[in-house]
Amino acid sequence: MDIIIIGLLLGATYALMAMGLQLQYGVARIMNLANGEMLIAGAFGTFWFYTASNASPFYALIGVIPLAFAVNWAIYRVLIVPLVRRARNQGQLEVDCILATFGLSFILVGILLAVFGGEYLSYSYLARPIFILGEPYGLNRVAAFIGSLVLCLGLYLWLHRTRPGLALRAVSVNPAAAGLVSINVTRASALAFALGGAVTAAGGVLLSMFLTFDASLGVVFTLKALIIVILGGVSDIRGAILAAFILGLAETTVASLVDPGLTLAAAYLLFMAILLVRPEGLLGRRSS
Amino acid sequence: MLESRGISVFYGRHRALEDVSLTVSKGEIVVMLGANGAGKSTFLRAVAGQVRKRDGGSVLMDGHDITRQPAHEIVEAGIALVPEDRGIFADLTVQENLILGAYPRRARPSETENMDRVLSLFPKLGERRKQLVRTMSGGERQMVAIGRAMMSAPTILMLDEPSLGLAPLLCTELFRTLARIKDTGVGIFLVEQNARQSLAIADRGYLLDNGHIVGADSATNLANDEKVRLAYLGA
Known part of the structure; x- marks a missing residue:
């Protein structure tokens, strides 16, 4: 039982992170391998904010979200737009983006190392137990879970209930037709990319409440987000949320029943199994 | 009024369209007839801002130059396209x-x-509001496409082969709907292979051959023209 609850608590943060990558890959069509670094940057920012001010890390969201939005917007405009303009087809764009953002991830790791050093960092926030069904759980995990759920729900409602959200989904479904209804695809993609980065960094803020991290941890989260997005199907945000919880559950199950060192290996095993059996993802459709 | 003045499109060195001039006014139906590969779709895409036009020609909408506008601005100018x-x-x-x-x-x-x-043009869409378009038939998808174009309050509605893939009965219904849209004051420009039915509802027509306009006349004259009958009406 406690495995299921810890898995669900973890899954919500994963879901938030996956929604970030989903916006970047599903709408803007940019496979961003520097996604995990954005998450870690959010965690570092929160660490710095918390140790300096001792205010609740939730307040760090107020600064981190707009800052990450602006940084990712700039990355899209400066680095990605020239690649989009130059690419002759989607395949070439994908290769270019993977190389460019892979390079970018090293730059970001370098900046984080230079600013914060190479230490493992963590801080103590709400580090007391809360009892759910008689079992103790870290209150910080529960707080991060609730924060993630609220952000996920907000993002989901924004995407499904507002005109700009609908426009982003239209670009995701059929970018060629988006111009026919007067959607500026470049601008919509920049918005999706920036929003995706902001959501990912917000995931970092929440994760930092219970996680020990260092500058090189980003790539682990990039890979996790990648697994979730592929697992859930590239075009469906509900699939990604489902996949995030599956990954959270699978990781905690393996960590507590087999060996904590095997969590990432288990995640990949799951990933490969899905790729072999349902390459279109859990909720994805086979493209005709 | 939509006005094309001598526009040309090249794909690499291949000439797809050369020096095409035509006009479409509000409240009329204009049809462009031509064989496969004559450049009909290219012309629509050029007007809609989806392919690059050669320097020299221009496209005007109610007198405003929209030649170099991106696709999303051309919709704002009042031109809606329903692609093939x-x-x-x-x-x-x-x-x-x-x-x-x-x-x-x-x-x-x-x-x-x-x-x-x-919804009054296509009552069926009202009943199917919540349905995913992917699960609909070809005729219903065409309704969605035309309905969506009409939602942008266009001055000129352009359609690329709207009757393609529709059963004969649906075709007749489609052309009847287009005539009703025209009556609301919208100008309709359509590119068609179904020459008989499109000329029946059209006011005027142009003939496109190998990237050039080779004829322009009223729809009635075109329908009775011997050469047109041989080339496009199969009689």
Whole structure:
């Protein structure tokens, strides 16, 4: 039982992170391998904010979200737009983006190392137990879970209930037709990319409440987000949320029943199994 | 009024369209006939801002030069295109497709009226609001595509082979609908291979051959012209 609850608590943060990558890959069509670094940057920012001010890390969201939005917007405009303009087809764009953002991830790791050093960092926030069904759980995990759920729900409602959200989904479904209804695809993609980065960094803020991290941890989260997005199907945000919880559950199950060192290996095993059996993802459709 | 003045399009060194001039006014139906590969779709895509036009020609909408405008600005100028592949959002619902049609700034104030108008043209779309477009038949998808274009409150509606792939009965219904849209004051420019039915509802027509306009006349004269009958009407 406690495995299921810890898995669900973890899954919500994963879901938030996956929604970030989903916006970047599903709408803007940019496979961003520097996604995990954005998450870690959010965690570092929160660490710095918390140790300096001792205010609740939730307040760090107020600064981190707009800052990450602006940084990712700039990355899209400066680095990605020239690649989009130059690419002759989607395949070439994908290769270019993977190389460019892979390079970018090293730059970001370098900046984080230079600013914060190479230490493992963590801080103590709400580090007391809360009892759910008689079992103790870290209150910080529960707080991060609730924060993630609220952000996920907000993002989901924004995407499904507002005109700009609908426009982003239209670009995701059929970018060629988006111009026919007067959607500026470049601008919509920049918005999706920036929003995706902001959501990912917000995931970092929440994760930092219970996680020990260092500058090189980003790539682990990039890979996790990648697994979730592929697992859930590239075009469906509900699939990604489902996949995030599956990954959270699978990781905690393996960590507590087999060996904590095997969590990432288990995640990949799951990933490969899905790729072999349902390459279109859990909720994805086979493209005709 | 939509006015094309001598526009040309080249794909690499291949000439797809050369020196095409024509006009479409509000409240009339103009049809362009031509064989496969004559350049009909290229012309529509050039007007809609989806392919690059050669320097020299120009496209005017009510006197404003829109030659170099990007596709999303051309919709704002009042030109809506229903492409040959319909260009609809298959993974979204009928209602979402129609709301997206009203995304242009020009269409937002009149969104409710336009929705009412579209639903009276296609009552079926009203019953199917929540359905994913992907699960609909070809004829229903065509309704969604035309309905969505009408949601942008266009001055000129352009359609690329709208009858393609439709059963004969649906074809007749489609052309009847286009005539009703014309009666609301919208100018319609359509590219068709179904020459007989399109000339029957059209006011004027142009003949396109190998990237050039080779004839222009009233629809009645074209329908009775011996050469046109041989080339496009199969009689």
